[in-house]
Amino acid sequence: MKKILLIIQREYLTRVKKRSFIIMTILGPVLMAALMIVPIYIAQLSDSEKKVIEILDETGIFFNKFTNTDNISFRHIFTDLQTAKNNFAESGDYALLYIPKTQIALPTTAILYSDIQPNINVKSYIKRVMVKEIEEQKLIININKLNLDHKDREIAMDIPNSIKTSINLSTIKITEEGYEEKTFTEVSMVLGIFSGILIYFFIFLFGAQVMRGVIEEKTSRIVEVIISSVKPFQLMMGKIIGIAFVGITQLLLWIVLTFSIVSIFQISFADKLPVKSTEILSTNNQLIPAEQLQTTNENTDEITQIFEAIYSINFGVMILSFLFYFLFGYLLYAALFAAVGSAVDSEADTQQFMLPITIPLIFAIIMAQFIIQNPEGPVSFWLSIIPLTSPIIMMVRIPFGVSNVEVILSMSLLVLGFLGTTWLAAKIYRTGILMYGKKVNYKELWKWLKY
Amino acid sequence: MDLFSAHNITKHFSNHTALNKVSISVSEQSIFGLLGPNGAGKTTFLRIINQITAPDEGELFFSGKKLTPKHIEQIGYLPEERGLYKKMKVGEQALYLAQLKGINKKDAIKKLKYWFEKFEILTWWNRKVEELSKGMQQKVQFIITILHEPKLLIFDEPFSGFDPINVNLIKDEILKLRDNGSTIIFSTHNMASVEELCDHIALIDNSIKILDGKVKDIKKEYKSNTYEVVYTDFIGNLNSILDNNFKLLEQNQEDDLYKAKIKLPDETRPNDLLQNLMPHLVINSFNEIIPTMNDIFIAKVKKNIDAKYNNA
Numbered sequence: 107m108k109k110i111l112l113i114i115q116r117e118y119l120t121r122v123k124k125r126s127f128i129i130m131t132i133l134g135p136v137l138m139a140a141l142m143i144v145p146i147y148i149a150q151l152s153d154s155e156k157k158v159i160e161i162l163d164e165t166g167i168f169f170n171k172f173t174n175t176d177n178i179s180f181r182h183i184f185t186d187l188q189t190a191k192n193n194f195a196e197s198g199d200y201a202l203l204y205i206p207k208t209q210i211a212l213p214t215t216a217i218l219y220s221d222i223q224p225n226i227n228v229k230s231y232i233k234r235v236m237v238k239e240i241e242e243q244k245l246i247i248n249i250n251k252l253n254l255d256h257k258d259r260e261i262a263m264d265i266p267n268s269i270k271t272s273i274n275l276s277t278i279k280i281t282e283e284g285y286e287e288k289t290f291t292e293v294s295m296v297l298g299i300f301s302g303i304l305i306y307f308f309i310f311l312f313g314a315q316v317m318r319g320v321i322e323e324k325t326s327r328i329v330e331v332i333i334s335s336v337k338p339f340q341l342m343m344g345k346i347i348g349i350a351f352v353g354i355t356q357l358l359l360w361i362v363l364t365f366s367i368v369s370i371f372q373i374s375f376a377d378k379l380p381v382k383s384t385e386i387l388s389t390n391n392q393l394i395p396a397e398q399l400q401t402t403n404e405n406t407d408e409i410t411q412i413f414e415a416i417y418s419i420n421f422g423v424m425i426l427s428f429l430f431y432f433l434f435g436y437l438l439y440a441a442l443f444a445a446v447g448s449a450v451d452s453e454a455d456t457q458q459f460m461l462p463i464t465i466p467l468i469f470a471i472i473m474a475q476f477i478i479q480n481p482e483g484p485v486s487f488w489l490s491i492i493p494l495t496s497p498i499i500m501m502v503r504i505p506f507g508v509s510n511v512e513v514i515l516s517m518s519l520l521v522l523g524f525l526g527t528t529w530l531a532a533k534i535y536r537t538g539i540l541m542y543g544k545k546v547n548y549k550e551l552w553k554w555l556k557y
Numbered sequence: 558m559d560l561f562s563a564h565n566i567t568k569h570f571s572n573h574t575a576l577n578k579v580s581i582s583v584s585e586q587s588i589f590g591l592l593g594p595n596g597a598g599k600t601t602f603l604r605i606i607n608q609i610t611a612p613d614e615g616e617l618f619f620s621g622k623k624l625t626p627k628h629i630e631q632i633g634y635l636p637e638e639r640g641l642y643k644k645m646k647v648g649e650q651a652l653y654l655a656q657l658k659g660i661n662k663k664d665a666i667k668k669l670k671y672w673f674e675k676f677e678i679l680t681w682w683n684r685k686v687e688e689l690s691k692g693m694q695q696k697v698q699f700i701i702t703i704l705h706e707p708k709l710l711i712f713d714e715p716f717s718g719f720d721p722i723n724v725n726l727i728k729d730e731i732l733k734l735r736d737n738g739s740t741i742i743f744s745t746h747n748m749a750s751v752e753e754l755c756d757h758i759a760l761i762d763n764s765i766k767i768l769d770g771k772v773k774d775i776k777k778e779y780k781s782n783t784y785e786v787v788y789t790d791f792i793g794n795l796n797s798i799l800d801n802n803f804k805l806l807e808q809n810q811e812d813d814l815y816k817a818k819i820k821l822p823d824e825t826r827p828n829d830l831l832q833n834l835m836p837h838l839v840i841n842s843f844n845e846i847i848p849t850m851n852d853i854f855i856a857k858v859k860k861n862i863d864a865k866y867n868n869a
Contacts, residue, residue: 331701
């Protein structure tokens with residue numbers, strides 16, 4: 107027992123002290139946080155340069171309709187297109203917007219000349235102004251046909267704004283105990299898939315580490331030195347458990363770091379929103395900012411809703427079951443990975459034996475996208491009970507709520523599955539680690555099982 | 558008294574027999590050489606002694622008691638396929654392996670420092686193993702094997718990978734270990750080292766033990782009463798002067814010296830041969846030809862192969 111602890115300690119410390127482990131541990135949460143924060147940050151910062159856009163409007167409809175923003179200013183020019191183009195090349199302005207004259211209808215096309223690819227914000231801003239203006243023109247034309255008096259006319263003019271609607275559909279689940287619970291299907295789906303993928307990823311990541319560790323011991327020829335003092339099974343389990351602790355350490359660090367980054371982000375995010383809208387208010391005139399303000403308000407609604415949804419999830423249950431399925435899913439597969447490592451002389455030879463290990467995992471991750479659409483169906487049930495797929499599939503189902511009986515059944519079968527694969531793998535392992543330079547096939551492995 | 562003995566050890570693998578009823582007994586404080594051509598079953602036998610593999614049949618005894626896993630701490634094993642973790646530091650690794658043998662950390666450090674100093678590798682304590690030469694790695698492995706002062710030491714090809722200076726260093730250490738009370742079993746192809754070190758040998762060929770005994774006795778047994786004479790002042794075939802019962806095996810000339818190998822009939826003393834030769838020539842040297850272990854090894858294994866072919 108003391109010896110297996112020594113092995114666990116060595117396996118754990120050599121890995122945790124590795125530079126790659128430290129980098130991964132820090133990089134993971136930072137990367138996740140970056141995914142959330144950077145786009146917003148960039149959107150706020152990048153457009154600081156002042157852009158001048160020349161407008162050649164042959165229709166005359168848009169005169170003085172383009173209002174300057176923080177970083178775009180508009181200048182009308184009154185020449186023909188050819189001269190405008192020639193002048194534009196020398197002016198150093200950002201772009202030249204050309205709105206060609208139309209015969210009967212209102213203009214629906216425009217061309218933006220530029221010596222670089224104009225950015226998306228500029229394009230959408232121009233589009234928005236034009237759409238708004240033309241919609242208004244059309245509205246006026248239609249209202250004019252109605253011959254309304256001044257008051258009715260004003261009401262009519264306001265119709266497009268007054269009919270804008272957005273619906274919030276919240277779902278509430280009645281639990282067995284009779285409590286009502288607000289549910290967020292989309293969030294459950296995302297969370298389910300996310301934890302499923304994470305388990306899949308972790309099993310491969312740490313399972314492969316077990317395999318590589320076994321191969322390392324075999325190729326460096328230290329294995330026989332060690333098993334002259336400990337049993338092969340102790341060496342195998344010591345390695346598997348040691349790496350399990352590495353996985354748990356990394357996972358816990360990720361959870362803690364991500365949570366702290368998210369909460370920091372949340373605070374700063376909440377601060378930024380009002381700042382942004384007031385800025386728009388103070389720097390611009392009425393029409394467009396009002397509209398923008400409305401959309402940002404909608405965004406804030408969505409964001410608070412997402413936060414509400416996130417808080418509705420029982421993170422205690424999620425994290426505990428995640429840890430369980432991660433741990434035992436890993437243990438189940440790690441023994442198999444160790445057996446594969448013991449049967450080969452180098453990592454290049456592992457391919458043929460990896461297949462039976464990877465197939466159930468890949469199958470589970472493919473099935474996960476169907477499971478989220480029907481988390482209570484028979485396929486979902488069976489896949490979350492069978493030990494080879496249950497670590498992934500059950501984690502996909504848990505955010506939707508799974509009955510305790512099923513969870514307990516699935517968990518006990520997983521533990522049994524782990525004992526089974528370990529027993530099987532140990533038999534292959536103890537023979538395999540002492541075999542050198544022999545091309546091993548499945549027939550050979552079968553023989554080892556029977557030694 | 559025997560420190561270790563094995564009785565009728567048999568081990569089959571799926572398509573061949575590695576050991577067939579092999580028995581040995583190793584007396585305390587002696588060096589036992591396990592010889593045999595490649596693939597004879599030596600490594601399998603050593604693995605069985607170390608309880609890495611279990612025999613199909615047969616029994617093993619350690620100090621008169623049945624060998625059990627608790628004896629592991631009294632056995633030190635240097636396998637033929639040996640290595641170290643490449644990325645680990647030398648001292649850290651030696652400490653780890655020593656602790657696995659059951660030595661507590663404090664003692665292990667003390668003992669390691671002593672041996673590292675003795676083998677002049679103390680400066681390598683904090684270096685990674687991959688920076689060490691193969692010979693240095695072998696030294697580290699040797700130290701780890703003997704560190705816990707086991708009663709029984711098992712070396713599988715201990716000299717492979719060492720330069721002649723280090724071979725001597727290890728040889729001296731092995732002899733010292735024996736003199737200090739250890740019992741040693743080692744397998745080797747290096748016949749010269751067998752003669753220098755071993756008190757007792759067993760020769761295994763093709764899973765069967767074909768020779769077993771004290772080195773002294775075996776050599777005596779394989780003596781053929783043959784002598785080498787180096788002489789001058791005689792030109793021509795020696796047969797013309799030899800008595801009929803002496804058999805000339807070989808005669809040749811090296812510069813101005815002549816050499817001849819002559820076999821005497823059993824029960825004949827070398828004095829008779831000398832008396833026969835002395836009147837005819839000048840004798841520079843006269844030696845009994847004692848078979849080397851190498852000769853015995855080759856002769857025995859060849860005979861075994863021939864016998865097999867004849868049977869088939």
